[in-house]
Amino acid sequence: MIRVENVSKVFRTQRGDVRAVDDVSFEVPTGELCVLLGPSGCGKTTMMKLVNRLLQRSSGKIFIGEHDTDSYDVVTLRRNIGYVIQQIGLFPNMTVEENIAVVPRLLGWSRSARHDRARELIAMVALDESLLERFPKELSGGQQQRVGVARGLAADPPVLLMDEPFGAVDPINREIIQDEFLKMQGQLKKTILFVSHDIDEAVKMGDKVAIFREGRLVQFDAPDMLLAHPVNDFVADFVGGDRELKRMRLVRVSEALDPRAPTVGADDDVELAARKMQQAGTEFIVVLDEVDKPTGTLLSHEVGGSGLCKNFQHPLPRPLRPRDDLRTAVSRMFTLDTDWLPCTDENGRLSGVVTRRSVTQTLRERSRPSQHGSAQHEPPEHGPAEQT
Numbered sequence: 001m002i003r004v005e006n007v008s009k010v011f012r013t014q015r016g017d018v019r020a021v022d023d024v025s026f027e028v029p030t031g032e033l034c035v036l037l038g039p040s041g042c043g044k045t046t047m048m049k050l051v052n053r054l055l056q057r058s059s060g061k062i063f064i065g066e067h068d069t070d071s072y073d074v075v076t077l078r079r080n081i082g083y084v085i086q087q088i089g090l091f092p093n094m095t096v097e098e099n100i101a102v103v104p105r106l107l108g109w110s111r112s113a114r115h116d117r118a119r120e121l122i123a124m125v126a127l128d129e130s131l132l133e134r135f136p137k138e139l140s141g142g143q144q145q146r147v148g149v150a151r152g153l154a155a156d157p158p159v160l161l162m163d164e165p166f167g168a169v170d171p172i173n174r175e176i177i178q179d180e181f182l183k184m185q186g187q188l189k190k191t192i193l194f195v196s197h198d199i200d201e202a203v204k205m206g207d208k209v210a211i212f213r214e215g216r217l218v219q220f221d222a223p224d225m226l227l228a229h230p231v232n233d234f235v236a237d238f239v240g241g242d243r244e245l246k247r248m249r250l251v252r253v254s255e256a257l258d259p260r261a262p263t264v265g266a267d268d269d270v271e272l273a274a275r276k277m278q279q280a281g282t283e284f285i286v287v288l289d290e291v292d293k294p295t296g297t298l299l300s301h302e303v304g305g306s307g308l309c310k311n312f313q314h315p316l317p318r319p320l321r322p323r324d325d326l327r328t329a330v331s332r333m334f335t336l337d338t339d340w341l342p343c344t345d346e347n348g349r350l351s352g353v354v355t356r357r358s359v360t361q362t363l364r365e366r367s368r369p370s371q372h373g374s375a376q377h378e379p380p381e382h383g384p385a386e387q388t
Contacts, residue, residue: 001159001191002028002051007060009046009215020046022215023060028208030158031189035196035206039238042212044195048161051193052081064159079103082152082160082190086167088144090136096122096147097132103155121150126180142173149181153188162194166201178204199239203227203246211235224250228367245327247363253329253343254322256362259352261342263288266295266310274303286342286350287313293348294319319344322351326362329354 009021021043028034036044049055051062053074062069069077090099100121101114109117122129125146136144145166152160166174182205185192196202202209203223210220219231227243227250230236240246262280264273266287273285277300287296287309296313303312317336320329320343333341333356340355 001030001065002034002193003061003063004047004051005061005063007047007050007062008058009043009050009055010058019215021050021057024212024215024217025060026208026210026217026220028191028193030191032207033185033190033192033194033205034208034210035194035202036210036212037196037199037202037238038212038218040197041214043215044210044212045163046215047212048163048193048195051159052078052083052161054078079106079155080157080159082155082157084148084152084160084162084165086164088136088148090144090147090151092136094135095132096134096136096139099136099147100132100151100154102151107155117154118150121153122147124153124184125150142169142177145169145173145177146180149177153184153190158191160190160192162192164195164197167196167198174201181205200246203249211238224366228363244363247366248326248330248359251326251362251366252322253320253324253326253354254351255366256326256329256354256358257322257343257352258355258358261286261350261353263294263350264298264309265290266308266313268309270298270303270305270307270309270312273298273309274300277303284340286316286353288350292350294342294344294350297342317341320354321346326354326359330356330359 004024004026007021007024008019011018011020024047026034036047038044046055050057051069053069064081091102094102097115097118100118101109104114104117118132119129122132127143127146131139131143136147139147149165152162166177169177178201194205196205206223208220209223209226211218211226213234219226219235224247226235227239227247230239230243260280262276262282262285264276264285264287266289277283277285283300285298286294287298289295294316295310296316298309298313317338318332320332320341322343322345329341333339340353342353343351345351
């Protein structure tokens with residue numbers, strides 16, 4: 001949906017030319033969210049503004065679908081690209097409904113169509129319909145931010161530009177708004193360029209991440225590959241030393257699940273439990289009731305003599321769910337001082353177990369480059385781009 005080909009932007013200043021964007025190329029597939037990431041002054045916001053021609057590029061081409069953005073009338077282009085900014089930019093003299101309906105009104109939508117769209121979007125961003133009649137000053141910062149997102153979506157644009165849209169929101173509300181937006185994106189499948197300076201936000205939000213440095217695109221990759229294989233020391237330092245912990249946020253428990261965990265019935269003899277643990281090479285076994293729901297665990301070093309498993313079992317650690325991420329799983333393991341945790345499905349039946357070893361193996365397998373797209377590397381220090 002968005003294709004950037006050898007794009008540069010040079011600003012003329014009294015002190016000489018400043019190359020804010022330097023020979024950048026990348027593609028964002030339809031329905032994906034690409035985060036433009038990097039330190040202040042790296043060119044990420046400039047790159048985004050080149051897409052809707054708020055800034056004119058010095059060279060290169062940008063395509064929306066198969067159409068060169070230069071082929072559009074600039075007003076038409078901007079009206080068909082949603083835009084959400086950090087400062088929100090709501091018009092203080094307009095109600096929430098009027099703010100949301102700004103672009104539909106410019107496009108000639110009827111009053112009833114604008115009203116219906118505002119109602120639809122206010123619900124989509126998890127705000128009460130009664131807020132439509134209020135003015136921006138009557139809303140909290142988080143509410144205003146949601147209205148800004150709704151306004152960007154009002155005309156149902158195929159492409160959405162978001163410039164640090166949640167940066168001014170406190171951390172708690174930011175997480176909530178991010179989650180709400182990801183739910184919407186799961187349904188709407190917009191193609192989005194999302195500027196951020198926060199690696200955690202980029203990992204959470206992005207299908208792809210583009211890291212910039214001094215106007216150059218240093219690495220363009222899926223978040224998991226970015227964290228597993230930073231192309232140089234700059235990227236490694238920028239994403240942080242806790243890269244593996246960040247990667248765990250991207251992986252669901254279902255991917256690290258071992259469905260072959262040994263189990264035993266509550267009314268089985270502990271001798272059977274001991275044999276099964278020995279055969280499986282584990283230090284634990286899960287005790288199930290008559291409908292295969294886990295009720296507790298037995299540990300190998302505590303099993304001796306005879307008796308029923310239900311009389312020797314320990315309480316079951318709080319089970320995981322398949323959609324939990326691995327960060328949740330590992331955190332709970334450390335809290336409970338255990339090397340494994342059970343996982344149950346929506347009916348409470350055992351799906352398998354997650355172990356520290358299965359977590360490590362899963363991360364290792366996911367980091368193999370052959371399973372993912374290749375990274376884009378920064379040009380050489382004295383390559384053609386710099387000589388130009």
